[in-house]
Amino acid sequence: MIGPATTAPYTRHAGLYDRIAADTPLVGGLRRRIVDVLDPGRGDVVVEMGCGTGANLSLLRERAGPGGTVIGLDVSAGMLDRARGRIERAGWRNVHVARADARRPPMPAGTDIDDGIEEFRSLEVDAVLATFLTGTFEDPTSAVDGWCRLVADAGTETKRPRHRRPGRVCIAGLARSTRPLGRLLNPAFAGIVRAVAPAGWDDRGARKRRAVEVLDARALAAHRGIHERCSDATTTREIAGFARVTAGTVDPS
Numbered sequence: 001m002i003g004p005a006t007t008a009p010y011t012r013h014a015g016l017y018d019r020i021a022a023d024t025p026l027v028g029g030l031r032r033r034i035v036d037v038l039d040p041g042r043g044d045v046v047v048e049m050g051c052g053t054g055a056n057l058s059l060l061r062e063r064a065g066p067g068g069t070v071i072g073l074d075v076s077a078g079m080l081d082r083a084r085g086r087i088e089r090a091g092w093r094n095v096h097v098a099r100a101d102a103r104r105p106p107m108p109a110g111t112d113i114d115d116g117i118e119e120f121r122s123l124e125v126d127a128v129l130a131t132f133l134t135g136t137f138e139d140p141t142s143a144v145d146g147w148c149r150l151v152a153d154a155g156t157e158t159k160r161p162r163h164r165r166p167g168r169v170c171i172a173g174l175a176r177s178t179r180p181l182g183r184l185l186n187p188a189f190a191g192i193v194r195a196v197a198p199a200g201w202d203d204r205g206a207r208k209r210r211a212v213e214v215l216d217a218r219a220l221a222a223h224r225g226i227h228e229r230c231s232d233a234t235t236t237r238e239i240a241g242f243a244r245v246t247a248g249t250v251d252p253s
C-alpha cells in the first residue's frame with residue numbers, strides 16, 4: 001500500500017483542494033466534458049481511480065443513473081472523508097468510495113483491500129475514469145494497462161454473457177501545452193509544477209528542477225497507453241492545451 005509520504009499532503013490540503021478542484025467553473029466545465037467523453041451508459045458500473053474529494057461523482061452518477069453503480073477509489077483518508085461527505089449529503093445509495101491503490105484495484109481479483117470493500121471483487125466494470133492521477137505515477141503505462149484489462153475482462157470470470165457494450169476508459173491530466181497561447185504560459189506552468197510536485201517524484205534527486213519534464217513524460221506514456229489498447233481512442237486538449245483528455249473503447253484482449 002502507498003505510504004504516508006504520498007497520502008499526507010493530500011489529506012492535509014483536502015479542503016483547499018476541494019475548493020479549487022470542485023468549485024471553480026473552469027474546472028467544473030472541464031469535468032463535465034471529460035465525463036461526456038467517457039460516455040458511461042445507464043446502469044453501468046463506473047470506477048473512478050484516485051477519486052479525491054469526489055468532484056466527479058455527481059456527474060458519473062447522473063450518467064449511470066439510479067440503476068448504475070459508481071465507485072471511487074483513493075489512497076488518502078482525508079480526500080475520501082470529503083468524498084464520503086458529498087455522498088452522504090446527496091443521499092446517493094449507489095455511490096461508494098473506498099481506500100485502495102488505483103494501480104492495483106480490488107476488482108475483480110486485486111489484492112490491496114481496505115475498508116471492507118470485499119463485495120467490489122465481483123463487480124463487472126463497464127467504465128474507468130482517472131482525472132489528474134496518472135501524472136503522479138512512476139509507471140503510468142502499467143496502471144493504464146491494468147484499467148484497460150479491468151474493463152476488457154469484465155464478465156469473463158463469471159462466464160455470464162454480457163449484453164452490455166464494450167468497456168470504456170478515460171484519463172485526463174495536465175502537461176505542458178503545444179498551443180500558441182499555452183506555449184507563452186509554459187514557463188509559469190513549469191514553475192507551478194515545480195512548486196507543487198509531491199513527494200515520491202523520484203527523478204534521481206532532481207525532481208524539483210525537472211518536475212515538468214517528468215510530468216510531460218508520464219502524460220505521454222499514459223495517453224499513449226490508451227491509444228495502444230483502444231482502436232477508437234481520441235485525445236482532446238482543453239484549457240489552452242494544458243489539459244489532455246483521452247478516451248477509448250477497450251479492444252478485446
Ligand SMILES: C[S@@+](CC[C@H](N)C(=O)[O-])C[C@H]1O[C@@H](n2cnc3c(N)ncnc32)[C@H](O)[C@@H]1O
Nearest residue numbers: 010021050051052074075076079101102131132
Ligand atoms: C490531484 S488529485 C485528483 C483527484 C480527483 N481525481 C480530481 O479530479 O479532483 C490526485 C488524487 O489521487 C490520489 N492518489 C494518488 N496515488 C494514488 C493511488 N496509487 N491510488 C489511488 N489514489 C491515489 C490522491 O490521494 C489524490 O486524491
